[in-house]
Amino acid sequence: MLQLHLFILSLFMRLLKLDQFRCRSLTAMERQLCQSVFGNLIDYSQVKVMNHPYLPWQPQHIFMAPCGYIHVRNRHYLADYSQAQRGYQAIFIHEMTHILQHQQNINVLLRGAVLQTAYFLSFKRYNPYQYRLIAAKPFSAYNIEQQGEIAKDIFLKKIDNIILNSPHHLI
Numbered sequence: 001m002l003q004l005h006l007f008i009l010s011l012f013m014r015l016l017k018l019d020q021f022r023c024r025s026l027t028a029m030e031r032q033l034c035q036s037v038f039g040n041l042i043d044y045s046q047v048k049v050m051n052h053p054y055l056p057w058q059p060q061h062i063f064m065a066p067c068g069y070i071h072v073r074n075r076h077y078l079a080d081y082s083q084a085q086r087g088y089q090a091i092f093i094h095e096m097t098h099i100l101q102h103q104q105n106i107n108v109l110l111r112g113a114v115l116q117t118a119y120f121l122s123f124k125r126y127n128p129y130q131y132r133l134i135a136a137k138p139f140s141a142y143n144i145e146q147q148g149e150i151a152k153d154i155f156l157k158k159i160d161n162i163i164l165n166s167p168h169h170l171i
Contacts, residue, residue: 020051020074021050021051021052022050022051022077023048023049023050023051023069024048024049024079025045025047025048025049026044026047026049027079027080027082029080029082029083030080030081030082030092031044032082033081033082033089033092033093033155034093034096036155037093037096037151037154037155037161037163037164038096038097038100038151038163038164039163039164041100041163041164042096042099042100042103043103046068046103047068047069047070047096047099048068048069048070049069049070049072049077049081050069050070050071050072050077051072051073051074051077052071052073052074053071053072053073054066054067054071058071058073060073060075060076061073061076063076063091063092063094063095064095064098065095065096065098065099065102065108066098066102066108066109066112067102067108067109068099068102068103069099070092070095070096070099076088086156089155090152090155090156091152093151093152093154093155094148094149094151094152095148096151097144097147097148097150097151097152098112098144098148101144101147106144108144111143111144112144112145115128115143115144115145116128128143128145128146129145129146129148129149130146130149131146131149131150133150133159133162138162138166139162139163139166150162150163151163
């Protein structure tokens, strides 16, 4: 009987590809990378990076972080994004913005779904990622994807750090 249970468990794990599943905490260098943009606003000890999609239909090149973890398909999963090319680092910072939002009790999944729906219903005329930086506008007044792009641009040193350098840095 025990052998049958082990066989079924083994079969189940292979079908779901659980033997290929990886989940890790942030590396010390990834934390440093993030702190240049977010300081200590994020509880980095709670963050995980996983090599499987959040949604079954998640495209190969899309990273998602709607619930406090970064989900990325195996092709783009890295052991340490701080050692990656600048483009990967920028995407990583964008996703860490969603981690910050989640940790501040924002429903990232729902807001993201609303923004993506608006994007498709507008026949892609509305781009939820595009933003125009306005001096008096607090970071919290931008939508969740614009915040991700702002964080990415801060990381790339295209703009000043409005997340840490303003009294309105909280989401």
